[in-house]
Amino acid sequence: MARGTQKREGEELWAESKHQQKLFIWFNNSPEFKEYRGLFWHNYNNPPNAVAGNLLVASGLMKGLPDMTLAYPTKEYPGLYLELKRIGQKPRPDQIAKMKQLRDVGYCVESSDNLEESKQIILKYLGL
Numbered sequence: 001m002a003r004g005t006q007k008r009e010g011e012e013l014w015a016e017s018k019h020q021q022k023l024f025i026w027f028n029n030s031p032e033f034k035e036y037r038g039l040f041w042h043n044y045n046n047p048p049n050a051v052a053g054n055l056l057v058a059s060g061l062m063k064g065l066p067d068m069t070l071a072y073p074t075k076e077y078p079g080l081y082l083e084l085k086r087i088g089q090k091p092r093p094d095q096i097a098k099m100k101q102l103r104d105v106g107y108c109v110e111s112s113d114n115l116e117e118s119k120q121i122i123l124k125y126l127g128l
Contacts, residue, residue, distance in 0.1 A: 015086040015087070016067075016084055016085060016086045016089075019084050019085075019086065019114070019115055019118070020042060020067060020068065020084050022115050023068070023084070023115060023118050023119070023122075024040070024042070024068075026115075026119060027040050027122065028040075032128055033126075036070070036072050036126070039070060039071045039072045040068065040069070040070045040071075040072075041068070041069055041071075042067060042068055043065050043066065043067060043068065043069055044056075044061070045061060045062070045063070045064075045065050045067070047061070062098065063094050063098070064092070064094035064095040064096075064097060064098030064099075065081075065098055066081035066082055066083040066095070066098070066099060066102070066109060066111075067082065067083055067084045068081070068082040068083075068084065069081055069082075070082070070122065070125065070126075072126070074108075074125065074126070074127065076108070077106060077107055077108040077125070078106055078107060079107055079108070080107070080108045080109075080110070080121075080122070080125045081099070081102050081107055081108070081109045081110075082109075082110050082111070082112065082118065082121060082122070083095055083099065083109075083110070083111040083112070084111075084112060084113075084118060085111060085112065085113040086113060087113050087114055088113060089113055090111070090113075091111050095111075099111070108125055
């Protein structure tokens with residue numbers, strides 16, 4: 001890969017990571033979510049290299065799994081999976097397939113490319 005491409009990929013990962021961190025901090029610091037704390041987490045799915053990736057796959061890592069899980073059932077869904085993207089980015093084909101699989105078994109599955117939209121998805125899911 002060209003040097004500029006490597007930098008861009010790193011910036012993309014950083015932007016998505018910041019989106020995720022800000023969402024997690026907002027969730028854990030919001031008083032209205034006190035009863036849900038400990039039920040919202042990140043699904044690690046970005047291994048640093050192929051060797052680590054293979055070891056993680058052997059341990060159960062699933063390609064395409066959405067970034068965040070809210071393991072709190074509502075009347076309509078057993079839980080929420082949320083795929084976070086950088087602004088303007090859409091889910092990859094493997095992510096779309098995993099999202100469909102999760103929807104087909106009853107989960108609420110959403111994708112968001114910005115922090116405010118992600119917050120609204122969680123608020124709507126919880127009926128707040």
